Amino acid sequence: MARIIVVTSGKGGVGKTTTSAAIAMGLAKRGHKTAVIDFDVGLRNLDLIMGCERRVVYDFVNVINGEATLNQALIRDKNCNQLYILPASQTRDKDALSQEGVGRILDELKKDFKYIVCDSPAGIERGAFLAMYYADDAFIVTNPEVSSVRDSDRMLGILSSKSRRAEHNEEPIKEYLLLTRYSPERVKLGEMLSVDDVQEILSLHLLGVIPESKSVLNASNSGTPVILDEKSDAGQAYADVIARYLGEDRPHRFIDEKKGLFGKLFGSK
Amino acid sequence: MPTDSQHSNYHPPALEFKSTTFSVPVLVLANNDIVIIEHQLQEKIQLAREFFKNSPVVIDLQELNKQDLNIEISELVNMLRSLDFLPIGIRGATTQQLKKALELAIPAHTGQNQASLTTDNTKPQSAQQAPVAKPSTNTESTTLITQPIRSGQRIYAHGDLIVLAQVSAGAEILAEGNIHVYGSLRGRALAGVQGNIEARIFCSDLQAELISIAGTYKISEDLTETVRNRPVQICLQNNTLTIKDL
Numbered sequence: 001m002a003r004i005i006v007v008t009s010g011k012g013g014v015g016k017t018t019t020s021a022a023i024a025m026g027l028a029k030r031g032h033k034t035a036v037i038d039f040d041v042g043l044r045n046l047d048l049i050m051g052c053e054r055r056v057v058y059d060f061v062n063v064i065n066g067e068a069t070l071n072q073a074l075i076r077d078k079n080c081n082q083l084y085i086l087p088a089s090q091t092r093d094k095d096a097l098s099q100e101g102v103g104r105i106l107d108e109l110k111k112d113f114k115y116i117v118c119d120s121p122a123g124i125e126r127g128a129f130l131a132m133y134y135a136d137d138a139f140i141v142t143n144p145e146v147s148s149v150r151d152s153d154r155m156l157g158i159l160s161s162k163s164r165r166a167e168h169n170e171e172p173i174k175e176y177l178l179l180t181r182y183s184p185e186r187v188k189l190g191e192m193l194s195v196d197d198v199q200e201i202l203s204l205h206l207l208g209v210i211p212e213s214k215s216v217l218n219a220s221n222s223g224t225p226v227i228l229d230e231k232s233d234a235g236q237a238y239a240d241v242i243a244r245y246l247g248e249d250r251p252h253r254f255i256d257e258k259k260g261l262f263g264k265l266f267g268s269k
Numbered sequence: 270m271p272t273d274s275q276h277s278n279y280h281p282p283a284l285e286f287k288s289t290t291f292s293v294p295v296l297v298l299a300n301n302d303i304v305i306i307e308h309q310l311q312e313k314i315q316l317a318r319e320f321f322k323n324s325p326v327v328i329d330l331q332e333l334n335k336q337d338l339n340i341e342i343s344e345l346v347n348m349l350r351s352l353d354f355l356p357i358g359i360r361g362a363t364t365q366q367l368k369k370a371l372e373l374a375i376p377a378h379t380g381q382n383q384a385s386l387t388t389d390n391t392k393p394q395s396a397q398q399a400p401v402a403k404p405s406t407n408t409e410s411t412t413l414i415t416q417p418i419r420s421g422q423r424i425y426a427h428g429d430l431i432v433l434a435q436v437s438a439g440a441e442i443l444a445e446g447n448i449h450v451y452g453s454l455r456g457r458a459l460a461g462v463q464g465n466i467e468a469r470i471f472c473s474d475l476q477a478e479l480i481s482i483a484g485t486y487k488i489s490e491d492l493t494e495t496v497r498n499r500p501v502q503i504c505l506q507n508n509t510l511t512i513k514d515l
Binding site: 150151153154156157158160161172200201203 | 416417418419420421422435437438439440453455
């Protein structure tokens, strides 16, 4: 049974698209046929992060309007043949998305794909609403600061009251927390909320902590999802997230401060 | 959500059935003497004439029937109507009494008390009973919430509200009765919103943005450190919001 995952946050700039690209690639690398959809109509970004911007012919809105078939619009990823990207339209706005049209496309994708990752735009308006409406699982991307946490909380409220599952009184959307841009050093200095602080407010199942990392920016600039950079801490953190999501038990890393060279040599752990 | 508007001859439905809960006074009888009942009712009415005028009422005969005391339904209804009560239901009645009540267009209430009815010697009331739609007369209606109430969510309870999870900052919970919160209360909590000054707020961890009882409120800034993050109860005393340790 296909599962629809929404990557959402409320607040902008917290790492939704980076996360969508990374987890879609991670699931595909595990051999699951995965599609990732950019719901940010008018502010198309996912294709850049996935490095397929030069191969976009048709987009999400074309498919909804019946101007192209789904197969024409889906772009196969060049790194992984199990991964397909459905880009957003850059020339339209969110009103071009209809609830019925989105539902139709997701139903079609469900026949063929194991996972469908919906990259939500920021905000709580139409684009974000439609991205989460049909979801089975939600990855809540949150930065360790108060406004991001507040917006995530708001988003959780919308998930539990306005989604299709809520409206049909079905089992609620499974909610997972992804804490991104985490810096244990700054937490220690009191400049950032800790994992515990965030959990006290959100109390969610923590799927992973992604450390603040230069590799994320490098990955974005080069158009390869950061999860493919297996040496980087962020890449490893996303790989852990995928493992935990698929039911494996992985201890949380990157929550504590990095030890220096001497710490590594002489530290007990 | 708005979808594509269609210009067709489609007529929206002119009506729909909805289920809702009302608070209705229940008249529980312990004596089958109409004269005594009328006398005592009049005494009650004297206390609050406007309150009882044209008040709907549900007749509860469970206590009477437990003692095998019969009462003439038509006499009772006529007496109630003469005192400006509007009987709208009956419960705890025997099959005979129900039949008479139905003749007077008083629907039967198949409430929770029906099961304990033992004096009914005829066969158990099943599908026989007239399926009259009748709002629940449960005056103690309580809303129970087990999920966290997130920022931006708003919960309204017509009676008491019990929340077994946290109430996030930016959320709002309102109740006509009392409010109980067994997680952290970080949002706004308004009890007795229809003016019930007896309403109280109970919470196990007070961090609220605003607390209010019957319109008298305090904001977060007014909360002293002695009550913050503590289990407290909040009530109105002489029109002042009082916060006490639990």
